Amino acid sequence: MEIVVLGFNGCLGAAFVGSVDMLRLSSDMISKDGKRQPFQVLTATFDGKPFDDSGGRRLNVDKSVAAIAGSSAIVVPGYLCESNADFLSSPQIGALSSWLRRQHAWGALICASCSGVFILGEAGLLDGRRCTTTWWRHDELRSRYPRAEAIWGAPLIEDRRIVTSGGPLSWIDLCLHVVRSLCGAEAAKIAADFAVVDTAPSTGSAYVPLSHLAVANSFVLEAEHVVRGAGEDPVTGQDLARALGVSDRTLSRRLKEAIGETPKQFIDRVRFETARMLLETTSCSVKQLAANSGYSDAASFRRAFYRYSGMTPAAYRSRTRTRQP
Known part of the structure; x- marks a missing residue:
């Protein structure tokens, strides 16, 4: 080859x-x-x-x-x-x-x-x-x-x-x-x-400076704040649209134009990123993490996390800990 x-x-x-x-x-x-x-x-x-x-x-x-x-x-x-x-x-x-x-x-x-x-x-x-x-x-x-x-x-x-x-x-x-x-x-x-680099393909989002995001996509930044601020409460597309003061159709259109995601994909990704951060920075159980990230139960959390990262929450936590000095 x-x-x-x-x-x-x-x-x-x-x-x-x-x-x-x-x-x-x-x-x-x-x-x-x-x-x-x-x-x-x-x-x-x-x-x-x-x-x-x-x-x-x-x-x-x-x-x-x-x-x-x-x-x-x-x-x-x-x-x-x-x-x-x-x-x-x-x-x-x-x-x-x-x-x-x-x-x-x-x-x-x-x-x-x-x-x-x-x-x-x-x-x-x-x-x-x-x-x-x-x-x-x-x-x-x-x-x-x-x-x-x-x-x-x-x-x-x-x-x-x-x-x-x-x-x-x-x-x-x-x-x-x-x-x-x-x-x-x-x-x-x-x-x-x-x-000495990570072999696991990254499936989350790349780092983007908040100053740029606020200028170029202030709507996306506000939407992320809504999802993260909900904490343990589940968030639907309708909930997000209501919080942002727009219709369901407008929410779908603006997210698609800005980042190429549907409201559900956007919410799922933000929740995944929240869970990933908690796995790296806390010792919470998977059940606690599921609740803190807005998932209804631990099983749905594990499925969603595996879909985005290609590994279980436990495996991800173990990998991140072995990489720490």
């Missing part, structure tokens, strides 16, 4: 070099004890020539994209530039977009982190798909690619072999996701243990 890490003028050097190093080291660690290396990592630009990263450093690559017939996965780093519009409309980005479309059609897993997600948008690969990007470019993503289903604050999303992730350092989670997808969960665990 071959994994291609793309380089282009203005891309984040740390994301490009870091992705290459992490993937190559992961392949080495997985192949220890005489096992065959599971994949090869290649670097490429549009024309195979060196490129200048966002810090002005010149970086070399292995090949041009035209020299790569097929690949198992492609990683697109984020970028910085003075004018996003000019950058995205450059001839090289247009050519890369066409190549990405062909690679996806031939079965490759196409992945992008941070602002690199916009290159997938230019390729039309976000149309009709759930996706995410860094919090400060979420509104721009929704505006520029209205056919995409941009999800507010999500750390990583895969939708039909298109993988997108949030902030500038989310390339770490992206690389682990690639290893997990191509080689399985055990291989991803080996890679994560070596890199």
Whole structure:
């Protein structure tokens, strides 16, 4: 298998070099004890020539994209530039977009982190798909690619072999996701243990500064306060709409526009985040946590927690405690 890490003028050097190093080291660690290396990592630009990263450093690559017939996965780093519009409309980005479309059609897993997600948008690969990007470019993503289903604050999303992730350092989670997808969960665990990062895929929301949320989505912030303030009292969509002084239909529309969630999904996620925080910071029993998070009983709490985190409350608490110094 071959994994291609793309380089282009203005891309984040740390994301490009870091992705290459992490993937190559992961392949080495997985192949220890005489096992065959599971994949090869290649670097490429549009024309195979060196490129200048966002810090002005010149970086070399292995090949041009035209020299790569097929690949198992492609990683697109984020970028910085003075004018996003000019950058995205450059001839090289247009050519890369066409190549990405062909690679996806031939079965490759196409992945992008941070602002690199916009290159997938230019390729039309976000149309009709759930996706995410860094919090400060979420509104721009929704505006520029209205056919995409941009999800507010999500750390990583895969939708039909298109993988997108949030902030500038989310390339770490992206690389682990690639290893997990191509080689399985055990291989991803080996890679994560070596890199001293968490192998469990994050299913909650990425961190978003409250100041930005208050400005860009004050309605969402107020809705979160309502759900969290309810404490042990269950909250329905109708309850939330009433507390916010809007109709059920308006609540559904505004949440869908802002974060891509229904009222029930929104309430469930906020309750999950509350429960996760309590698991990390208290020694409450599962029954107490269920009540404090607004669940009717411990069984429904366990089911909901597993749906969001992929593990039981007890397993999550145990994992977080082992990671504490």
